[in-house]
Structures are given as structure tokens and as C-alpha cells.
Amino acid sequence: MTDSAATLVVGATGTTGSRVTSLLTAEGHRVRAASRRAVPVAGAAAVRFDWYDASTHEAALGDADRVYLVPPLACADPAAVMLPFLERARAAGVRRAVLLSSSAIPAGGPAVGQVHQALPALFDEWAVLRPSWFMQNFTGDHMHARAIREQGTITTATGEGRVAFVDADDIAAVAAHALTADRSPDTDLVVTGPQALSYGDVAAVLTEVTGRSVTHRQLTYEQMRERLALDMPAEFAAVLAGLDRAIAEGAEDRVTDTVQRLLGRPPRSFRAHVERAVALRTAA
CATH class of the missing domain: 3.40.50.720 (NAD(P)-binding Rossmann-like Domain)
Known part of the structure; x- marks a missing residue:
């Protein structure tokens, strides 16, 4: 280059x-x-x-x-x-x-x-x-964020499965490093946050930080697929519901050191992300 x-x-x-x-x-x-x-x-x-x-x-x-x-x-x-x-x-x-x-x-x-x-x-x-899944899904314009604002609920078929949600800022920082470092990674980089959380854990953090009650509504794979199919093609609804089922089975229950190893700092926690999002919204 x-x-x-x-x-x-x-x-x-x-x-x-x-x-x-x-x-x-x-x-x-x-x-x-x-x-x-x-x-x-x-x-x-x-x-x-x-x-x-x-x-x-x-x-x-x-x-x-x-x-x-x-x-x-x-x-x-x-x-x-x-x-x-x-x-x-x-x-x-x-x-x-x-x-x-x-x-x-x-x-x-x-x-x-x-x-x-x-x-x-x-x-x-x-x-x-x-x-991993974006923290912004709960604070931006994703369907989860809209449901949280409008109904105080997060609806999934993930059961007690955990995800190491990651902040988009950390993803972008890893991308910038991969684009500009003298030596390219030449591999795939699994990028996660610092802690694996269930959607129930996410709801608890949102409740504590925002002061508004947020609950996790659990559905079966079939119920989730049918719910999603109301707003999208059935095949795509099945794919998304399948991702939830994979989470329930433990597919995303892992934490990597990618951010720390490449950037020399820890990734942002979910609580810190929500606190920052609330602060920015309050200041706007």
C-alpha cells in the first residue's frame, strides 16, 4: 500500500x-x-x-x-x-x-x-x-430497540443462551486496524465484547441503567419463525429464528481477545454502552 x-x-x-x-x-x-x-x-x-x-x-x-x-x-x-x-x-x-x-x-x-x-x-x-451481535441492536433503530422503547420487551427464541454482544465502535476500530496496519491479518477475526450475556441479562442491565422495566419474552423456534414471517419472507424468517435457536444451543457463548490483542485496550462492556447511549440521548 x-x-x-x-x-x-x-x-x-x-x-x-x-x-x-x-x-x-x-x-x-x-x-x-x-x-x-x-x-x-x-x-x-x-x-x-x-x-x-x-x-x-x-x-x-x-x-x-x-x-x-x-x-x-x-x-x-x-x-x-x-x-x-x-x-x-x-x-x-x-x-x-x-x-x-x-x-x-x-x-x-x-x-x-x-x-x-x-x-x-x-x-x-x-x-x-x-x-458478534451488535450492542446497537438494543439502543439504535433495530427491531429490538424499537420494541424496548414501545413495549419494554425483548422477544427472542434464545432461551438462556448467551452472546458476547459487541459495540460497533469496537468493530470499526478493529476494521481500521486491519485496513491500515503494516502487516495485514490474513485471517478471520471473531470480534466480541468482554462478557457473554443472556437476553435476560441484557434486559436486567437496561432496566437498571434506564430506570424503565425491560423484560425478556421467550418464544419457541416455531413461534419466533411465525412471528417474524408476518413482516418478511418465510425463508428469511426461518433463517433468523434459526440463529436464535443456535444461540439457545450455545453457538455464541464465547469471548475472544481480538479487541485487546489488536488495539491494546479492552472492548466496551454492555453496561458502559447503554450508559453512553443514555447520556448521548439526554444531551441531544
């Missing part, structure tokens, strides 16, 4: 992309901030990018030699649209790619797992971020 080259951040207005863009520009890196409407982003060059419109791809790449990749949302087969772009990116001079995936999806797994599997053969320098 050269100092004069830029980083293309796909999804630069999204949850992680906006944070990655802010971190890189604050450190003096040139950033091409990609979004479907080329929304202006402070300190970066806004460029139009649409996964489904190949005519936007070449111009978005510009002189970038590294790229942060957020897959297209709600896409059952992201590899079909992502791999042709990544081949074009390599031909255009991109040397390092950092892909946002999920702790629930291994290399070769469904959806973005296929892109993960292909990445090492496409780029000499690469990393795949596999974060």
Missing part, C-alpha cells in the same frame, strides 16, 4: 462504515466514502456505489488500494454480486480487502460465508471481521 492511495469504504453511511470512515479520516487517511446516493461525509470524498449497479463500480474504486466491504443487505446470495466487483477491484489495483461478516457464519457457510471463502485467493492482503 502507498501513503497516497485511498481506502474505499463501502456502506460509508452505515453502522460500521460510518465509524470506519471517521476513524480513518481522523488519522489522516484518504477515504472514498461509498453509498448509493453519494451522501457527503466529512473529511472524505463521497462516491456513488450500488452493489446491483455495476456501472458505479469502476468510478467508486478510483485510486483505492484497499477496501472495506459491507455486503448488500438482505441478500440471499451476496457472492453473486460481490465476487465480480472484487475481481474488478483486484484488477484496478486493490491489494487489501477487509470484509464484514458475522460470528455466526464461517468460511464457506451460507450467504457472505461464500465471499469469505473466496477472499484469500483474490487478494494478497485480507481480513474477515466476524463480529
Whole structure:
């Protein structure tokens, strides 16, 4: 990589992309901030990018030699649209790619797992971020956050299963490190918070910090699938309910040292995240 080259951040207005863009520009890196409407982003060059419109791809790449990749949302087969772009990116001079995936999806797994599997053969320098579930799901605009605000409930089929929820700020910091470090990770990085919590634990922390009662409503897999299918295709509802069932079976009950090892500091705790979110909302 050269100092004069830029980083293309796909999804630069999204949850992680906006944070990655802010971190890189604050450190003096040139950033091409990609979004479907080329929304202006402070300190970066806004460029139009649409996964489904190949005519936007070449111009978005510009002189970038590294790229942060957020897959297209709600896409059952992201590899079909992502791999042709990544081949074009390599031909255009991109040397390092950092892909946002999920702790629930291994290399070769469904959806973005296929892109993960292909990445090492496409780029000499690469990393795949596999974060746990976002803490922002409870404080942002996710369905859990809306249900908490409107009904004081979190509804899942996770039972007593635990998740080491992670703050999007920590995910972005790991991404920025993977993009700019002298030596690329060349591996997948499972990114978690410091403690595995059940959704009942999450409800208890939210109650204590906000002063408003929040409860965890537990459903069976079948009940969750049927509930979700009211608002989305049945196949996608089954996938999401299946992720809850996997949590109930212990699939996400792990804590990694990725943040501490790469950044030299501990990841933010869920309580600290909620306290910060409440403080920001109060100050607004």
C-alpha cells in the first residue's frame, strides 16, 4: 500500500462504515466514502456505489488500494454480486480487502460465508471481521430497540443462551486496524465484547441503567419463525429464528481477545454502552 492511495469504504453511511470512515479520516487517511446516493461525509470524498449497479463500480474504486466491504443487505446470495466487483477491484489495483461478516457464519457457510471463502485467493492482503451481535441492536433503530422503547420487551427464541454482544465502535476500530496496519491479518477475526450475556441479562442491565422495566419474552423456534414471517419472507424468517435457536444451543457463548490483542485496550462492556447511549440521548 502507498501513503497516497485511498481506502474505499463501502456502506460509508452505515453502522460500521460510518465509524470506519471517521476513524480513518481522523488519522489522516484518504477515504472514498461509498453509498448509493453519494451522501457527503466529512473529511472524505463521497462516491456513488450500488452493489446491483455495476456501472458505479469502476468510478467508486478510483485510486483505492484497499477496501472495506459491507455486503448488500438482505441478500440471499451476496457472492453473486460481490465476487465480480472484487475481481474488478483486484484488477484496478486493490491489494487489501477487509470484509464484514458475522460470528455466526464461517468460511464457506451460507450467504457472505461464500465471499469469505473466496477472499484469500483474490487478494494478497485480507481480513474477515466476524463480529458478534451488535450492542446497537438494543439502543439504535433495530427491531429490538424499537420494541424496548414501545413495549419494554425483548422477544427472542434464545432461551438462556448467551452472546458476547459487541459495540460497533469496537468493530470499526478493529476494521481500521486491519485496513491500515503494516502487516495485514490474513485471517478471520471473531470480534466480541468482554462478557457473554443472556437476553435476560441484557434486559436486567437496561432496566437498571434506564430506570424503565425491560423484560425478556421467550418464544419457541416455531413461534419466533411465525412471528417474524408476518413482516418478511418465510425463508428469511426461518433463517433468523434459526440463529436464535443456535444461540439457545450455545453457538455464541464465547469471548475472544481480538479487541485487546489488536488495539491494546479492552472492548466496551454492555453496561458502559447503554450508559453512553443514555447520556448521548439526554444531551441531544
